[in-house]
Amino acid sequence: MAVSSTPTRPDSPAPAARAPRRPRGEGQWALGHREPLNPNERIKKDDDPLNVRDRIENIYTHRGFASIDPQDLRGRFRWWGLYTQRKAGIDGGRTAVLEPHELEDEFFMLRVRVDGGQLNLAQLRVVADISREFARDTADITDRQNIQYHWIRVEDMPEIWRRLESVGLQTTEACGDCPRIVLGSPVAGVARDELLDPTPAIDEIVRRYVGDKAFSNLPRKFKTSISWLVDTPYEANDIALLGVDHPEHGPGFDVWVGGGLSTNPMLAKRLGVWVPLHEVPDVWAGVVGIFRDYGYRRLRNRARLKFLVADWGVERFREVLEKEYLGRALLDGPAAELPAKPVDHIGVHPQRDGANYVGAAPVVGRVSGTQLAQLADVVEAHGSDRVRLTPYQKLLVLDVAPERTESLVTALRGIGLEARPSAWRRGTMACTGIEFCKLAIVETKRRGEELVARLEERLRDFDADISIHLNGCPNACARTQVADIGLKGQLVVGPDGRQVEGFQVHLGGGLGMAAGQTAGFGRKLRGLKTTADDLPEYVERLARRYLAGRTEGETFARWVIRVDEEELR
Numbered sequence: 180m181a182v183s184s185t186p187t188r189p190d191s192p193a194p195a196a197r198a199p200r201r202p203r204g205e206g207q208w209a210l211g212h213r214e215p216l217n218p219n220e221r222i223k224k225d226d227d228p229l230n231v232r233d234r235i236e237n238i239y240t241h242r243g244f245a246s247i248d249p250q251d252l253r254g255r256f257r258w259w260g261l262y263t264q265r266k267a268g269i270d271g272g273r274t275a276v277l278e279p280h281e282l283e284d285e286f287f288m289l290r291v292r293v294d295g296g297q298l299n300l301a302q303l304r305v306v307a308d309i310s311r312e313f314a315r316d317t318a319d320i321t322d323r324q325n326i327q328y329h330w331i332r333v334e335d336m337p338e339i340w341r342r343l344e345s346v347g348l349q350t351t352e353a354c355g356d357c358p359r360i361v362l363g364s365p366v367a368g369v370a371r372d373e374l375l376d377p378t379p380a381i382d383e384i385v386r387r388y389v390g391d392k393a394f395s396n397l398p399r400k401f402k403t404s405i406s407w408l409v410d411t412p413y414e415a416n417d418i419a420l421l422g423v424d425h426p427e428h429g430p431g432f433d434v435w436v437g438g439g440l441s442t443n444p445m446l447a448k449r450l451g452v453w454v455p456l457h458e459v460p461d462v463w464a465g466v467v468g469i470f471r472d473y474g475y476r477r478l479r480n481r482a483r484l485k486f487l488v489a490d491w492g493v494e495r496f497r498e499v500l501e502k503e504y505l506g507r508a509l510l511d512g513p514a515a516e517l518p519a520k521p522v523d524h525i526g527v528h529p530q531r532d533g534a535n536y537v538g539a540a541p542v543v544g545r546v547s548g549t550q551l552a553q554l555a556d557v558v559e560a561h562g563s564d565r566v567r568l569t570p571y572q573k574l575l576v577l578d579v580a581p582e583r584t585e586s587l588v589t590a591l592r593g594i595g596l597e598a599r600p601s602a603w604r605r606g607t608m609a610c611t612g613i614e615f616c617k618l619a620i621v622e623t624k625r626r627g628e629e630l631v632a633r634l635e636e637r638l639r640d641f642d643a644d645i646s647i648h649l650n651g652c653p654n655a656c657a658r659t660q661v662a663d664i665g666l667k668g669q670l671v672v673g674p675d676g677r678q679v680e681g682f683q684v685h686l687g688g689g690l691g692m693a694a695g696q697t698a699g700f701g702r703k704l705r706g707l708k709t710t711a712d713d714l715p716e717y718v719e720r721l722a723r724r725y726l727a728g729r730t731e732g733e734t735f736a737r738w739v740i741r742v743d744e745e746e747l748r
Contacts, residue, residue, distance in 0.1 A: 206398070206476030219254065219356070220476050223396045228255035228355055235259070236337050244285040244333055253279055258357060258395065260290040260350030261336075264329055264615040271613055271620035271680060272670055274652070282617045287331040289314070290353035291343060292389075295363030295381045295405075296324040296568040302346045303555045303566055309339055310548025318551055319624075320544040322412075322608055322657060323360050323402075324568045325353060329615050351390045356397045358388060358467060362416070364406035365538075365567035365575045369530040373407045375422055375430040380459035381405055387460060394467050398474035398482040401467060402439070404570075405432070405459065409515065410522045411570050414438050414446045414690045414698050415658060417484045418466045420459060421515040431455045433515045436466060436496060437488025440655040445485040446690075446698050448493050450500075453512025465504035469496070521644070521692040523571055525605055526598060527584055535579045536567075537587055539596040543609040543627035543649070544572025553594040561587045572608050602641045603634040608658070612651035612668070619651030621668035621680040626711055633715035638722055645722065645735050646689075649682070660700040661688040663735045664718060671708045680711040686721075686747055687739030704744055721747065 204212030206220070216224060231251050239247050247256075252263065263283035274282070291306065298306070306326050310318040313335045314328035321327050331339070343349060352358060361381045368376045384403070388394055394401075404411040407422030413435055420432035432454045438447030454462050470484045488496055501508050525538040541550075558566060558576050565577040574596070579587050588598045597604060607630065610616070612623030627649050634641070648662035659665035665688055671681030685701025709717045724746055729738050739747065 204477065205481070206478075207473050208476070209472040212477070215477075217477065217479055219479055222250050222254040223356065225250070226255070227392055227395055228258035228357075229351075229390060229392060229395050231255035232259055235333060239333050240337055247333065249280075253283075255355075256287075257354035258352055259336075260292070260353030261331070261333075262288045262354060263617065264288045265613065265617045265619070271668070272678060274613075274618065274620050279617070285332075286329070287333065288611070288615055289328040289331045289339070289350060290321070291326040291328070292349055292351065292353045292360045292385075293324050293326060293568055294361045294385050295367060295378060296365045296570075297363070297367075297378070298566045298568065299346075300555055300559055300564045300566070302348055303551060303558075305342050305346045305348070307548045307551035307555060309342060310551065313339055314548065316547045316549055318546055318548050319611070320541065320546060320568055320572045320574060322544070322570050322572055324362055324570055325360055326568075327611070349389075352395070354400075355395075356399050357395050358384075358397075358401045358403065360403075361385065362402075362404035362406070362411045362570050364408045364410050365524055365569045366408070366410070366528075366530075366536060366577075367406065369532065369534075369536060369577055370408060371529060371531045373422070373531075374424060375407055375456055377405045377407055377420070377422070377432070377456065377459065380420075380456055380463075383460045384463055388464060388467070394464075394471060397467070397471050398476045399479070399484075401470060401484065403463065408522060409517055409692055410524065412658060412661070412690055412692075415440055415661065416447060417470070418463060419447055420454065420463075423453065423513055423515045425453045425510075425512055428453060428455070428510065431512065432459060433512055434462065434466075436493070437485045439483045439485040440658055440660055441483075442653045442655075443480075443485075444655065444660045444700055445489060447485075448488060449514060450493055450497050450509075451511060452497065452509040454509065461505065462500075462509070465500050468504050469499055473499070517691065517694045517696070519694055521696075523573065523605070524569065524575055525573060525600065527588065530577070533581075534577075535581055535584045536575050536577045537579055537584065537591070537598050538569070538573060538575045539591045539598040540573050540600040540604050541596055542604055542631050543607055543624055545624050545628065550594055550596075554591075554596065557587065557590045557594065561590070601631075601635045601639060602644055603631045603638070603647070606644055606646045606663075607631050607649070608647070608662075609649040610651050610656040612649075616651060618654060619668065620670060621651050621682070621711060623649045623651045623657070623668065626714065630715050630718060634719060634722070637719055641722060641726070643725070643729075643735060645725075647718065659688075660685055661690050661698070662701065663687065663689065663739075664721070665701045666714070669708070671710055673710055673712075681708055682711065682714060683708050684717075687736040689736050702739055702747075704747060707748060 413419035435447035609627035665685030673679035688701030
């Protein structure tokens with residue numbers, strides 16, 4: 180049967196071609212995409228978050244927690260290092276169910292920036308005093324070289340800021356969509372293998388740009404690492420600079436961009452350039468400028484720099500950096516040389532000037548104001564004025580005379596800081612967890628302490644380095660995916676069929692921290708989970724299998740790749 184149709188007259192014009200649909204904008208300012216705004220972008224557009232300090236000091240301090248505007252409380256406060264902490268007694272099953280105001284307590288977590296991890300004794304004593312007076316003796320060392328307090332009241336913030344700033348410390352942009360703390364080598368300026376101390380560049384970046392409204396509204400947080408040595412997790416940062424000796428131009432820095440973990444992990448990529456020390460701040464600012472102007476602001480889960488680098492590639496990224504932000508070409512450069520084995524600086528080591536530095540480990544970064552005050556006394560008694568924090572939740576004491584070193588090691592042990600720790604204490608990190616964090620699903624700090632204690636009891640003489648990172652949620656603040664044993668907190672089914680705290684297990688991850696190491700994310704086996712209660716038994720079983728089955732010189736990560744899955748369960 181014929182199908183009828185309306186005939187078209189021969190002289191009728193052809194239907195107009197439909198214009199191709201314009202690609203949806205990604206919220207890139209440089210391309211004119213400024214609308215629509217997600218709620219986070221709206222908060223930043225309505226008022227620069229740096230302005231909230233005036234309201235804290237002049238309004239909220241006097242009127243109390245209930246007077247705080249919700250947009251300030253859950254948004255702009257972060258630019259001054261403040262997050263509301265989790266209300267006690269709310270289990271992990273309700274983390275993603277309750278509204279923010281139902282989860283949060285009327286107290287704050289507060290981060291103190293310690294750029295480059297560098298503290299002098301005066302600063303250490305102020306940090307300790309604030310902990311004891313305002314934070315119920317809490318003071319964790321984070322894996323970003325921050326000091327992190329809990330139980331902070333908004334009413335106390337002006338006095339806390341006054342004390343910190345009187346000794347050159349700050350909380351400015353310790354959180355928020357802005358340039359976070361600059362990681363640095365804890366042995367910058369004293370390491371025997373260091374050809375160029377990057378501390379002046381770190382100091383200049385902080386002086387010029389931290390608190391500068393030109394960079395206070397970025398698409399998301401921006402993380403930096405600058406070190407001559409390969410002793411920071413450089414591949415997990417938005418920008419990282421590593422020391423390299425150019426055959427023609429001498430010591431300078433190799434630049435990496437676009438690293439970040441969380442729920443969509445990516446490793447940083449080399450730009451292939453060589454940057455002299457005096458140009459580091461300008462190059463850093465150029466990379467931040469690209470992120471500010473071209474970063475994806477429409478969807479918050481795609482707003483980190485790593486997504487832009489992945490889409491552009493390093494060639495285009497370098498071209499835009501040179502032409503639009505620096506106005507000149509950068510020199511090509513070689514890759515940095517990696518050490519023979521990873522470096523964490525724990526133990527006793529010689530400095531270039533003949534003194535020693537001593538690296539010591541608390542358990543999973545958990546310290547207290549009382550302990551830090553005791554540390555200050557111990558350090559002063561041994562003739563030093565310099566303490567350093569590491570990106571692995573550890574600390575160092577610099578400038579120790581050789582004849583005083585053993586005395587210092589003993590004194591540190593007496594206050595719970597071990598300079599000759601077990602492999603388990605040395606290699607275990609944990610995020611804040613459900614005790615204080617509103618995003619967490621499980622407990623981490625206490626579980627980490629229990630795990631270390633159990634393994635030290637059962638496998639005290641374990642002779643290999645295995646990193647264990649416990650994270651309370653998928654956000655990877657403890658760098659879950661790049662640990663030998665990465666533990667991502669989640670609810671799992673317990674023996675009685677009910678949901679209990681547990682972990683998804685990632686195995687064999689790591690960064691390129693030594694010659695021969697290949698950076699990669701941990702292996703996730705189907706259904707490989709453990710309850711929190713069973714975690715010590717699982718890790719012990721896995722460690723014993725590794726000891727029994729490894730070949731000569733075989734690392735845990737390589738063993739994980741080689742063996743059958745059943746060996747890993």
